[in-house]
Amino acid sequence: MPASSSGTAAVAVRTRREGAVLVATIAHPPVNALSVEVRRGLLQAAEAADADPEIAALLLVGEGRGFIAGADIREFGKPPLPPSLPEVCNRIEACRKPVIAAIHGPALGGGLEVAMAAHYRVALADAKLGLPEVQLGLMPGSGGTQRAPRLMGLQPALELMLSGRHLDAQEALECGLVDRVAEGNDALAAGLAYALQLLATRAPVRRTGEGVLAADIESARATLKGIAADTAKKTRGLFSPLKIVEAVEAGLDLPFAEALRNERQLFLQCIDSPQRAGLVHAFFAEREVAKAPETRSAKPRPLASVGVVGGGTMGAGIAVAVLDAGLPVTMVERDEASLARGRANVEKVYDGLVKRGRMTPEAKAAVLARFAGSTSYDALAGADLVIEAVFEDMAVKHAVFAELDRVAKPGAVLATNTSYLDIDAIAAGISRPQDVIGLHFFSPANIMKLLEIVVPAKVSADVVATAFELAKKLKKVPVRAGVCDGFIGNRILARYRQAADYMMEDGASPYQIDEAVRAFGYPMGPYQVSDLAGGDIGWATRKRKAPTRDPRARYVQIADRICERGWFGQKTGRGYYLYPEGARTGVPDPEVLAIIDAERQRAGVQPRRFGADDILRRYLAAMVNEGANVVRERIALRPLDVDVTFLYGYGFPRFRGGPMKYADTIGLDRVLADIREFAQEDPLFWQPSPLLVELVTQGRNFDSLNHPAD
Ligand code: COA
Numbered sequence: 001m002p003a004s005s006s007g008t009a010a011v012a013v014r015t016r017r018e019g020a021v022l023v024a025t026i027a028h029p030p031v032n033a034l035s036v037e038v039r040r041g042l043l044q045a046a047e048a049a050d051a052d053p054e055i056a057a058l059l060l061v062g063e064g065r066g067f068i069a070g071a072d073i074r075e076f077g078k079p080p081l082p083p084s085l086p087e088v089c090n091r092i093e094a095c096r097k098p099v100i101a102a103i104h105g106p107a108l109g110g111g112l113e114v115a116m117a118a119h120y121r122v123a124l125a126d127a128k129l130g131l132p133e134v135q136l137g138l139m140p141g142s143g144g145t146q147r148a149p150r151l152m153g154l155q156p157a158l159e160l161m162l163s164g165r166h167l168d169a170q171e172a173l174e175c176g177l178v179d180r181v182a183e184g185n186d187a188l189a190a191g192l193a194y195a196l197q198l199l200a201t202r203a204p205v206r207r208t209g210e211g212v213l214a215a216d217i218e219s220a221r222a223t224l225k226g227i228a229a230d231t232a233k234k235t236r237g238l239f240s241p242l243k244i245v246e247a248v249e250a251g252l253d254l255p256f257a258e259a260l261r262n263e264r265q266l267f268l269q270c271i272d273s274p275q276r277a278g279l280v281h282a283f284f285a286e287r288e289v290a291k292a293p294e295t296r297s298a299k300p301r302p303l304a305s306v307g308v309v310g311g312g313t314m315g316a317g318i319a320v321a322v323l324d325a326g327l328p329v330t331m332v333e334r335d336e337a338s339l340a341r342g343r344a345n346v347e348k349v350y351d352g353l354v355k356r357g358r359m360t361p362e363a364k365a366a367v368l369a370r371f372a373g374s375t376s377y378d379a380l381a382g383a384d385l386v387i388e389a390v391f392e393d394m395a396v397k398h399a400v401f402a403e404l405d406r407v408a409k410p411g412a413v414l415a416t417n418t419s420y421l422d423i424d425a426i427a428a429g430i431s432r433p434q435d436v437i438g439l440h441f442f443s444p445a446n447i448m449k450l451l452e453i454v455v456p457a458k459v460s461a462d463v464v465a466t467a468f469e470l471a472k473k474l475k476k477v478p479v480r481a482g483v484c485d486g487f488i489g490n491r492i493l494a495r496y497r498q499a500a501d502y503m504m505e506d507g508a509s510p511y512q513i514d515e516a517v518r519a520f521g522y523p524m525g526p527y528q529v530s531d532l533a534g535g536d537i538g539w540a541t542r543k544r545k546a547p548t549r550d551p552r553a554r555y556v557q558i559a560d561r562i563c564e565r566g567w568f569g570q571k572t573g574r575g576y577y578l579y580p581e582g583a584r585t586g587v588p589d590p591e592v593l594a595i596i597d598a599e600r601q602r603a604g605v606q607p608r609r610f611g612a613d614d615i616l617r618r619y620l621a622a623m624v625n626e627g628a629n630v631v632r633e634r635i636a637l638r639p640l641d642v643d644v645t646f647l648y649g650y651g652f653p654r655f656r657g658g659p660m661k662y663a664d665t666i667g668l669d670r671v672l673a674d675i676r677e678f679a680q681e682d683p684l685f686w687q688p689s690p691l692l693v694e695l696v697t698q699g700r701n702f703d704s705l706n707h708p709a710d
Contacts, residue, residue, distance in 0.1 A: 013041025015048060020056035021195045022049045023188065031069035032062045034110045036081040038072075039088045042114065046091045046099070056199050058099045059191045060092075060118060066105020067127070067187070068114055073136065073280055076271060085110050085142040086264055089117035093143075093207050098198055102191025103127045103178065108166070112177075113140055116147040119206040121178040122194045123169040124187055129177060132164035136283060137276035137655060139240050141267025143209070145247040146259050150211040151176050154220055154248065158227055161244045162235075209256045217252050224249045237521060238655060240270045274665055278657030281703075282647055285640040285658065288706070290472070292453070292480040292637070294464035301411060301466045303473070307332065307383035309400055311342015311373075314417060315389035317445030319371065320349045324446060325473040328370040330379050339373045346371060349446060377403040385470065387439055389417040397421060398429045405430035413463050415439040419490055420541075423456040423483050433458040437467050440487060442649045443533075450649035451476040452487050477648045482635040488645045491635070492626040492659075497538075498685070499622035500526050501556040505600055507607035508615055510576045511588045516612035517619065521653025527576040529651075530559075531569030531586060535576075539563040552684055558599045562592065621674045621686075624663040628689035631660075631705065639702035664701040672696045 012028040012035070024045035026032045042060070049058035062068055071085060083091075092099055092114065101107075101118040106128045115121050115129075123129070131140050131148060139145065140161060148157035152175045160167070172178045182190035214220035228245045235241040243266045251259040270276055306322045307330045308315050319329045323346070331346075333339035350367060353359035372379070380386050386408060388400050397416060404414050414436050416426055427433035438454025451474070453467045464480070471478035481487040486494055500513050514525020530538060538559060549555065562575065569575030570584065577586020600607055627642040636642045643658020656662045663671050672692055679686035695701065 012037035013045060015041075015045050017055070018059075018192055019196075020054065020199060021059050021192060022052065022055045022057070023059045023061065023192070025061055025063050025188070026068055027063040029064055031065060031106065032067065032111070033069050033072040033074075034085055034088075034114070035072035035075060038068070039083050039085060042088050043083050043091055046088075046095050049099070050096050055097065057097050057195045058092075058095060059102060059188075059195050060099065060114065061102045061187050061191050062104065062107075062111075066111075067101070067103045067107040068111025069106045070109025070111050070132070073283060076136075076276065076280055085113065086260060089113055089142045090260070093117040093119075093209055095119070096205065098195070098203060098205055100191055100195045100198065102182075102187045102194065103129065103169075104185070104187040106166075109133050109140065109144075110142055113142040113144045113147070116151060116177075116208055117143060119208075120194065120198060120203070122180050122182050122190055123172055123178040124182055124185060124190060125169050126185070127169040127172065127178075128166040129169075129172045130164065130166040131161045132166070133270075134162060134238075134240055134244065135164040135279065137238075137240050137273055137279040138270045139244045139247060139263075139267055141264055141270075143260055143263070145244060145263050146213065146251050146256060147208040148177075149213050149248060149251070150208050154214050154223060155227075158224075158245065158248060162227075162231060162241055213248075213251045213259075220252055221249070224252075239273045239275050243267075243270055275655040277665070278655050278661055281640075281643070281657035281661045282654050285644050285661075285706075286477055286647070288638075289477065289479050289641055289644045290468060292464065292468060292478075294455075294461040295468045298461035298465040300469035301384065301413060301462055303327075303384050303466060303469055305330070305383050305385075307380040307386035308389060309333075309377075309380075309386065309404075310389040310391075311338060311345055312389065313345065314441065314443060314445055315387075316342055316345030316349075317443060317447075318387055318389055318417065318441055319346050320446035321441070321474050321476075323367050323370055325475070326370075327473065329372070330383060331371070331373045332377055332380060333373065333375060335375055339375055343371070343373050377407045380404065381407050381409060383408065383412055385413040385415060385466065387415045387417055389441075392418060392421060394421055394425065397426050401426055401430050401436070405432065408435075411435070413437060413466050415467070417441055420485050420487075423454055424458070427456050427458055434460040435463055437463050438481075438483070438487070439467060439470070440481070440489075442489075448649065449475075449477045450489070450645060451478045452481045452489060452645065452649075453478050454481045454483060454487050456483050477644060479641050479645050479648075480637055481641075481645075482633070484630075484633070484635050488630055488636045488642060489649050492623055492630060492642070492646075493650065494541075495626040496619050496622040497526055498556075499618050501558065502554065502682070502685070503610055503615060503618060504558060504596060505556045505603060505605055506610070507600075507605075508610035509588075509593060509596070512610065512612075513615055513619075516615040519612060520616055520620075521656060522651050524651060528586065531575035531577055531579075533569070534571055535559065535563050535568040550684070554682060554685065556599070556603075558596055561595050561599060617674050618678060620659065620662065621671055621678065623659045624671050625675055625686075625689050625692060627659050627663075628691040628695075628702075631702075632689060632691040638706045640706045660702040664703050668692060668701055669696050 014025045028038050049055050099118040100120045101115040104124040107115050108130050131144050156175050169181045173181050231241045247263045247266050250262045305328050308319045309332045311333045322329050333342050350364040423438045427436035437459050440452035442448035442450050451471045510527035514527050517525040567574045573579050578589045579586050630636045639660035643660050646652035675688045
């Protein structure tokens with residue numbers, strides 16, 4: 001007798017009888033998120049199991065890719081619809097018949113909370129179990145903070161919740177989160193077999209909530225104190241991690257039901273926090289960027305072998321990124337010595353891994369077997385894609401592309417890793433401009449996640465689709481960018497760096513600026529970054545731009561004075577900071593302050609005081625304003641593309657969602673008012689972006705441009 005539920009719940013959760021077992025199948029693609037229909041369906045299933053005398057056990061199983069990926073993130077911030085997830089979990093746990101969760105694929109967040117509310121858990125080998133709410137500015141809010149410690153122990157549970165890490169089936173078994181790991185790839189069969197075995201042995205109902213949170217309360221309190229202190233230090237300024245610790249701690253003293261209510265209160269505080277909004281924005285934005293129009297309209301070309309021209313830091317980093325993705329790489333350099341250096345640059349990365357015990361020498365050898373080098377372009381004849389990473393000079397690029405045009409097979413994708421040169425001009429120099437695209441990697445290219453895919457006018461759509469396919473293989477976050485000086489990221493960076501330099505000349509020290517930027521949530525300030533990257537890089541850019549610089553524009557010469565002394569940052573032992581004896585963290589340098597003072601005098605500037613807030617207002621207004629220009633000119637498709645660029649390439653604090661999301665949070669009218677105020681001093685630099693003005697006039701925000709179809 002099939003007992004199925006009715007209404008929309010029937011779609012999201014199907015129930016049917018298998019002998020004495022009621023099977024509730026969660027069928028809510030793509031990831032079985034716990035939207036209201038699923039919650040209703042699960043509640044009804046628990047009730048149906050209890051109500052039917054012929055049913056002896058309830059089996060929960062997911063259909064498709066996994067068990068349950070968690071709460072429906074799209075519902076956050078909207079009015080809640082009953083039943084709530086805590087209600088569903090409590091009802092499952094209260095079942096008078098054994099409830100078994102059979103887990104395959106992701107059982108994350110609310111999904112794991114449902115599983116922990118069940119009485120028994122079996123996992124397939126591909127299961128991924130975790131409580132990753134913290135990554136969205138949240139905490140488990142449906143019993144997770146109380147049930148996880150009861151199953152796994154206090155410390156492992158906190159580690160799971162504070163890191164957001166996923167456990168595999170074996171790890172979950174070892175820590176007590178699941179009862180068994182089953183063979184095969186059929187969760188339903190594994191769950192049924194386990195249920196039948198439990199029934200045959202008359203296994204009792206076993207409620208996680210009836211266990212104890214910690215056997216020794218006083219020692220648990222001491223442990224929690226240590227974890228709280230450590231968390232406060234490590235998660236600087238994040239809201240939800242400490243709430244997680246607080247919820248667990250409250251559970252030491254409160255009865256289970258009250259501890260759950262307390263957890264829910266803390267969870268709701270997290271839901272209301274701007275950090276949650278920022279992190280959820282980042283979650284969807286980083287998925288959205290991968291859906292460029294060309295990925296829908298065209299199929300990628302074959303991508304089985306890659307060529308890299310140039311074996312410097314960038315070329316070698318790109319080669320490693322491609323090797324790590326399992327593809328073969330052919331590197332071309334101009335002579336044997338350069339090739340040997342390129343090969344050494346590649347090997348150095350793997351040697352480091354072997355030294356740290358993160359790779360075996362055999363694995364290194366296996367990777368390097370896919371690496372070939374040559375001093376002849378002819379070696380690239382078979383490559384599906386060639387990435388050029390040679391010196392940033394148009395004549396050099398033209399020469400390289402002429403060679404590629406000569407040797408590459410028809411249909412090969414020809415990519416340049418330039419960070420600012422005109423890719424349309426590079427493409428125009430060869431016979432197949434439709435095959436030319438920009439792939440702007442960030443250094444170190446094998447580590448940094450961002451990949452700007454720069455789309456010149458003549459490129460064909462399937463080449464763009466191939467670039468996105470490459471990003472996927474390389475596990476990079478791709479952002480589609482248009483051609484302009486600096487594309488999305490470096491173009492915006494140039495503006496806010498200029499704003500920072502103006503403040504430096506006007507009275508703020510580089511150390512103050514760095515500190516304000518770090519306090520905002522960046523790992524480093526702009527002058528620390530400059531010291532790390534090497535001051536000579538910015539110097540070269542400034543020299544390149546000098547001839548085309550607007551003669552009316554203000555130009556701060558402090559950086560030039562520092563570079564003229566050969567102070568290029570960490571690699572020379574001093575830059576804006578001093579790095580005594582190779583130290584990686586710099587200390588303020590009185591001589592730099594003296595240079596700044598001298599420059600102020602030369603420029604006739606009367607220094608004034610800047611508070612941290614003044615610094616941030618200018619720094620961010622410059623960033624957001626140029627971000628708006630970049631969107632207006634379609635260099636970035638949407639504001640969210642700017643956000644993802646800055647989250648993945650420039651250290652913008654993720655919990656703020658990106659510069660455009662941040663601007664929405666504080667209000668575009670406020671940003672515009674700031675720009676107009678600053679424009680009174682320097683109207684040329686502080687020209688409000690017409691897009692910003694338009695949005696403020698219309699009472700709209702940047703996010704309204706992220707979903708034009710809505
Ligand atoms: N709620 C709503 N939508 C979700 C979701 C959730 N919890 N988890 C994933 N999705 C959506 C994604 O936005 C994506 O939608 P799209 O196709 O429209 O872009 C789709 O499901 C597939 O997700 P994706 O991440 O592209 O697939 P994947 O196979 O690479 O990864 C997961 C699957 C489940 C591991 C990953 O999506 C994930 O980590 N989800 C969040 C889990 C989580 O944090 N849960 C706790 C919530 S508090």
